Amino acid sequence: MLGPSGCGKTTLLRMIAGFNSIEGGDFYFNEERINDKEPSKRNIGMVFQNYAIFPHLTVRQNVEFGLKQRKLSKEQIKTQTDKFLKLMQIDTYQERLPERLSGGQQQRVALARALAIMPDVLLMDEPLSNLDAKLRVEMREAIRNIQKEVGITTVYVTHDQEEAMAVSDRVAIMKDGIIQHLGTPQDIYHRPENTFVATFIGRTNLLEGKLTQENGQMYVSVEQEAPFAIDVNTTEAQDVVVSIRPEEFQICTSGEGIKAEVLDSIFLGLNTHYYCKLGNGKVIEVVSESDLRSNVEKGSEVVLAVKSHKINVFDQNGETNYSKGM
Amino acid sequence: MKAKLRMDPWKLITIGVILLYAIFLLYPVGKLLLQAFVDKTSGDITFNYFIKFFSQSYYFDTLMNSFKVSLCATALALAVGTPLAYLFTMYRVKGKKVLQVLIIIASMSAPFIGAYAWILLLGRNGVITNFFNQTVGFQTPDIYGFGGILLVFTLQLFPLVFLYVQGALRNVDNSLIEASENMGCTGAKRFFKVIIPLIMPMLLAAMLLVFMRALADFGTPMLIGEGYRTFPVLIFTEFLGEVSGDDGFAAAIAIIAVLITTIVFLVQKWVANRKSFSMNSLHPIEEKNFQNKRTSIVSYIFCYGVVGLAILPQAYVIYTSFLNTRGKIFVEGYSFESYRTAFSRLGNSIQNTILIPGIALVLIILLAVLISYLTVRRKNPATGTIDVISMVPYIIPGTVLGIALLTAFNTGIMGSGILAIGGTIGIMIVALVIRRLPYTIRSSTATLQQIPMSIEEAALSLGCSKMKTFFKITVPMMANGIIAGAILSWVTMISELSTAVLLYTVKTQTLTVSIYQQVVRGNYGVAAALAAILTTLTVISLLIFMKISKSDNVTI
Numbered sequence: 024m025l026g027p028s029g030c031g032k033t034t035l036l037r038m039i040a041g042f043n044s045i046e047g048g049d050f051y052f053n054e055e056r057i058n059d060k061e062p063s064k065r066n067i068g069m070v071f072q073n074y075a076i077f078p079h080l081t082v083r084q085n086v087e088f089g090l091k092q093r094k095l096s097k098e099q100i101k102t103q104t105d106k107f108l109k110l111m112q113i114d115t116y117q118e119r120l121p122e123r124l125s126g127g128q129q130q131r132v133a134l135a136r137a138l139a140i141m142p143d144v145l146l147m148d149e150p151l152s153n154l155d156a157k158l159r160v161e162m163r164e165a166i167r168n169i170q171k172e173v174g175i176t177t178v179y180v181t182h183d184q185e186e187a188m189a190v191s192d193r194v195a196i197m198k199d200g201i202i203q204h205l206g207t208p209q210d211i212y213h214r215p216e217n218t219f220v221a222t223f224i225g226r227t228n229l230l231e232g233k234l235t236q237e238n239g240q241m242y243v244s245v246e247q248e249a250p251f252a253i254d255v256n257t258t259e260a261q262d263v264v265v266s267i268r269p270e271e272f273q274i275c276t277s278g279e280g281i282k283a284e285v286l287d288s289i290f291l292g293l294n295t296h297y298y299c300k301l302g303n304g305k306v307i308e309v310v311s312e313s314d315l316r317s318n319v320e321k322g323s324e325v326v327l328a329v330k331s332h333k334i335n336v337f338d339q340n341g342e343t344n345y346s347k348g349m
Numbered sequence: 350m351k352a353k354l355r356m357d358p359w360k361l362i363t364i365g366v367i368l369l370y371a372i373f374l375l376y377p378v379g380k381l382l383l384q385a386f387v388d389k390t391s392g393d394i395t396f397n398y399f400i401k402f403f404s405q406s407y408y409f410d411t412l413m414n415s416f417k418v419s420l421c422a423t424a425l426a427l428a429v430g431t432p433l434a435y436l437f438t439m440y441r442v443k444g445k446k447v448l449q450v451l452i453i454i455a456s457m458s459a460p461f462i463g464a465y466a467w468i469l470l471l472g473r474n475g476v477i478t479n480f481f482n483q484t485v486g487f488q489t490p491d492i493y494g495f496g497g498i499l500l501v502f503t504l505q506l507f508p509l510v511f512l513y514v515q516g517a518l519r520n521v522d523n524s525l526i527e528a529s530e531n532m533g534c535t536g537a538k539r540f541f542k543v544i545i546p547l548i549m550p551m552l553l554a555a556m557l558l559v560f561m562r563a564l565a566d567f568g569t570p571m572l573i574g575e576g577y578r579t580f581p582v583l584i585f586t587e588f589l590g591e592v593s594g595d596d597g598f599a600a601a602i603a604i605i606a607v608l609i610t611t612i613v614f615l616v617q618k619w620v621a622n623r624k625s626f627s628m629n630s631l632h633p634i635e636e637k638n639f640q641n642k643r644t645s646i647v648s649y650i651f652c653y654g655v656v657g658l659a660i661l662p663q664a665y666v667i668y669t670s671f672l673n674t675r676g677k678i679f680v681e682g683y684s685f686e687s688y689r690t691a692f693s694r695l696g697n698s699i700q701n702t703i704l705i706p707g708i709a710l711v712l713i714i715l716l717a718v719l720i721s722y723l724t725v726r727r728k729n730p731a732t733g734t735i736d737v738i739s740m741v742p743y744i745i746p747g748t749v750l751g752i753a754l755l756t757a758f759n760t761g762i763m764g765s766g767i768l769a770i771g772g773t774i775g776i777m778i779v780a781l782v783i784r785r786l787p788y789t790i791r792s793s794t795a796t797l798q799q800i801p802m803s804i805e806e807a808a809l810s811l812g813c814s815k816m817k818t819f820f821k822i823t824v825p826m827m828a829n830g831i832i833a834g835a836i837l838s839w840v841t842m843i844s845e846l847s848t849a850v851l852l853y854t855v856k857t858q859t860l861t862v863s864i865y866q867q868v869v870r871g872n873y874g875v876a877a878a879l880a881a882i883l884t885t886l887t888v889i890s891l892l893i894f895m896k897i898s899k900s901d902n903v904t905i
Contacts, residue, residue: 042806062809075807079825089811140811 024180025187026197027223032180035197036146039178040069052143063092068137068175070147074129076121082132083108083117089140103139110169111135127158134166138173145170145177151186163189184224188212196220213333214348218341221266228307232265232336234345243336245329246301248281253331255345263345264337269296269310273328274319280328283307285319299327358816362719363731369716370738372768373779377757378607378745384756385600398601408583412605415579418495418570419563422502426559427552429503429655430510435540436648437511438518441636443649448656450891455659456508457887459844459861461568462880464501465868466662467492468573469669474677476665497573502566504659506559513558517551518544523632549624557617561610565746567847568865580606581748581847588752588851596756603749610744663884670881674874687874691882694875695863699882702860705774706842709781714835716782717789718824724790725797726805739790742783747847754780755851772854780848785838789831796830797823829897836894840887860886 024032037043039050041062050057057065068089077085086107090100108114111131121129130150137145150166151159167190170177181187187194188208196204196211196219204216215221218229232245236258244250245265273280274297283299286306290313297309297319309327319325336345388395402408433452437445470477471492481487490496521544529535529543545552567581574582580602588599639645670687672679720739723732742750758779759771770776800823808818846861853862860883867876 040806040810042809061814062806063812063814065810066812067810069807069810071803071807073801073803075801075803077804077808077822077826079828088808088813092812092817136807136811146810 024178024195024197025184025223026182028182030197031200032182032197033148034200036148036178036180039144040067040146041065066140066143068140068142068145070130070133070137070145070150072149072152074133074150074153076129076132076136078121081118081120082113082124085121085132086117086135086139089136093140107135107139110138110172126154127162130154130162131165134169138169138175142175145175147177147179149181150179151181152183159183159186166190196223198223213335214344214346215266215335216344218264218266218337221335221337225268226308227266227268229341230265230267230305230307232263233261234263234336235260245281246303246305248302249279251279251329251331253334253336254347255336256347257345262339264339264341266335266337267307267329268333269308270294271330271333272307272309272311273330274309274311275326275328278326278328280326283325283327285321285323285325287321288319299325359723359727363723363727363735366716366720366723366735367731367738370735372762373754374738374741374783376762377750377753378741380757381600381603381749381753384597385604387597389595389597398595398598399605401598402601402605408602411578411580411583412609414495414577415564415581418498418502418577418579419560421499422506422563423556423560425499425503426507426510427556430507430555431514431545431548431552433507433652433655434511434514434518435544436652438515438634439637440648441638442652444653448652450895451656451660452508452511453891454884454888455504455656455663456506456512457840457844457891458505458663458884459568459846459864460501460505460562460566461572461846461861461865461868462666462844462883463505463662464497464569464573465864465876465880466666467497467501469873470661470665471497493573493575494577498570498577498579501569501573502563504662505569506562507655508659509559509562510552510555513551513555514548517548519633521547521634523634526634550621550626553617553621553624557614560613561743564610564613565748565847567748567850572868581746584746584748584752585851599752600756603746603752606746606749607744610746614744666877667881667884669873670877672874672877674872677871677873679873687878690872691875691878695879696858697856698858698860698863698879701774701857702843702883702886705777705857705859706781706839706845708774709778709785709842710835710839712778712782713786713789713838714831716786717793717834718827718831720786720790721794721797722819722823725794726802740787743787747780747784747845748851750780750784751848751851754848772852772857774857777849777852777857777859780852781842781845784845784848785842788841789834789838792834793827793831796827796834800826832897833894836890836897840890840894843886843890844883 024035026032034043038045039057041057041060045058052065077088080088083104086104087100090103095103105114108117111134113128113131113135116124116128121132124132130153133150147166151162154162163186170190179187179190191208193205194208194211195202196216198219204211204220206214206216211220212224215224221227222229230245232243233250234255234257235242235244235250240252241255241258242250243253243255243263243265245267281301283301286298286300288298289296293313294310295313297311298306299309300306334346337343338345385398386394386396388397436442437449442448467475469475471489472478475489475492478489478492481489492500525543525547526539529539534542565581567585570577570579570582571585584599584602584606587595587602639648669679671683671685673682673684673686674680720735724736724739745753754776755771758768758776761767761769770779804826805818805822808822809815813821843859844861845859846865849859849862850865853859858866860879864876864879864883867873867879
């Protein structure tokens with residue numbers, strides 16, 4: 024689950040866990056309705072943002088904790104604990120108290136503890152937000168691998184879109200308590216449900232456009248520039264919002280496309296970002312792969328070719344995506 | 350549905366706690382209130398007791414006296430404690446660790462022992478008085494009355510201010526000090542313009558505490574006040590006086606006392622709320638060396654002088670406990686005679702001093718943990734009520750509570766014989782629990798607020814039931830804070846006098862009561878020996894506290 028802060032991701036997660044009351048609607052784990060179950064009976068593994076590791080128990084005791092509540096034999100507890108200590112690579116410091124662990128290690132303890140009880144669902148609330156950037160990338164790969172290996176349905180809350188893309192099979196974008204789009208990371212990036220999703224994931228230019236029809240073919244003109252052919256799910260001529268991501272433009276020196284003037288460019292290594300002014304004065308962002316040759320000079324006139332199969336066309340309110348492949 | 354029918358154990362605990370408060374706090378205080386308005390012989394409602402109090406300056410003056418001496422003591426304690434804490438935080442003072450421990454010890458002793466020691470030093474036949482009289486022919490100022498009470502209160506209470514201010518200064522970020530210096534504000538100007546406003550919330554809290562303690566203290570004015578009567582003394586004499594004793598009148602005075610403390614409490618709350626803000630320092634203030642010789646010397650004289658004066662009474666009492674005595678007079682030679690007599694006369698004092706606060710402590714910890722959990726984690730109107738009621742004992746002076754408990758339970762509830770705990774160890778335990786509970790609740794509430802909710806949720810989601818989570822996760826995590834708070838409670842309870850002196854019988858007499866009696870009877874040697882024993886107990890407890898909490902950071 025991905026969304027700006029305050030959109031209700033954590034609230035939803037805590038409803039699943041049973042820590043927040045449910046005013047309406049039902050939650051089902053397979054066929055079983057869990058609304059009225061005590062949190063302790065839901066068989067949920069939860070990883071908290073601050074890890075919530077019991078500071079007075081050792082690493083091993085932390086991992087064992089959930090198993091001990093389940094009245095398993097000593098033998099079973101031991102094998103299960105060992106398995107997850109090993110899996111999370113924390114078996115070497117299992118006798119330590121948590122205060123002597125680094126952030127990444129604490130994270131691993133929290134995950135091992137949640138997984139050890141073989142939960143029906145694993146819930147993770149921004150689990151990586153307290154780690155530094157490098158560790159975050161490392162841990163999210165570890166989480167992804169282990170989740171695949173153990174095969175537990177996982178609900179993962181984050182506000183970091185890259186993280187969401189990296190760990191998820193399906194991403195739910197939330198805003199104001201409503202899921203805006205539920206789909207694969209590819210779907211969400213390439214065919215966002217609405218303009219909120221389009222702007223929230225990655226960067227995009229939202230431009231005014233006009234759909235027209237000619238001989239059964241739809242054309243779109245962007246910011247009063249020359250129209251080009253496009254495949255959409257509507258045949259109605261209308262005003263639209265066109266979302267063109269910076270990399271969906273191609274900078275050419277001549278040929279067909281939108282005329283623009285380069286205002287500024289920022290070299291970022293792999294890519295170079297350009298700020299271009301269109302004919303009607305609107306400034307847009309364009310990205311292209313950096314080139315050995317000198318980049319396009321400031322103030323030069325360029326033509327922007329649009330990769331029309333990639334762009335998204337929304338209705339005027341930005342609520343429906345007309346693009347093919349939705 | 351089955352799940353709905355099962356009672357949440359916390360609901361039962363809520364009801365239990367409210368019941369306990371109703372029986373042991375609201376009922377006694379309510380009964381006292383009633384007594385103040387009901388004529389003893391006719392049973393009619395009357396305001397005569399109040400009219401009597403306000404119409405005769407003999408009575409009314411005690412109130413003014415109490416106010417005057419408490420206000421002055423608060424001001425002086427602030428004037429001494431604040432700079433001392435400031436110097437300790439800002440500068441490298443040699444021997445700081447030792448001074449700190451001495452300050453804490455001074456703050457923890459029973460005030461009346463201080464009063465008694467000052468009588469020995471500066472009284473009519475005091476060592477210092479005699480020394481000046483005989484060698485220099487100089488008449489030392491009279492220690493009895495207003496001045497003496499003020500001296501004892503100030504020395505007894507400035508450590509509280511010191512500890513509060515020191516705690517507040519620990520939360521002041523060094524960058525604030527540097528920023529003010531950067532803008533050209535240094536030295537005394539910085540102290541008044543930057544430091545004082547920053548620690549204002551804590552200063553206000555300290556003021557309230559000091560004022561309340563001074564106002565409610567019974568032992569000091571009783572011993573050293575002589576003609577200068579304060580109202581705890583008046584309540585005591587009115588209630589116990591064999592000739593003029595009048596329960597109804599004592600109750601009326603008690604009501605007036607509670608009214609006044611309530612007003613003071615509310616005013617402080619009101620001011621404190623308007624001034625409240627929170628600080629969190631990333632870089633605590635760093636100690637510096639004194640800038641020059643002169644400030645250094647002045648500061649050292651101040652620090653050592655104040656601490657020396659504060660610890661002097663205790664030290665002197667311990668010294669005199671080894672002297673030979675004849676009644677009120679200490680004679681030549683050293684021996685353990687006082688101790689021998691003390692032990693032979695002790696009766697159950699020592700056992701009682703361990704037993705009564707011990708049982709009270711267990712109850713206090715249990716109740717404080719439960720109540721703080723209820724008020725922090727289970728917020729609802731019922732627990733909100735508990736939160737308010739639990740703070741009521743703050744504003745009830747010890748003597749008042751003693752009278753209330755006696756009237757309520759001497760013959761059992763409503764005279765039924767149920768819970769007729771008057772004169773037993775039970776009533777003393779109840780008194781201690783009620784008086785000390787608010788402080789322990791506050792400290793365990795603070796501890797609990799620092800434990801993130803998610804830790805308990807983690808335990809729940811791992812399949813742990815609510816009660817099990819509380820005992821296996823919450824309580825162990827609170828343990829350090831609770832134990833530290835408990836030891837401080839213990840120390841204050843073993844030196845408690847103002848309630849015990851009303852409630853004790855021969856069988857339930859504690860050390861403080863014994864000391865008080867010996868002082869009153871003039872057996873100074875025995876009193877000194879007993880006081881030395883009490884001080885030893887206190888010091889040992891404090892050392893254990895510092896060992897456990899791994900700090901010398903004492904908050905009361």
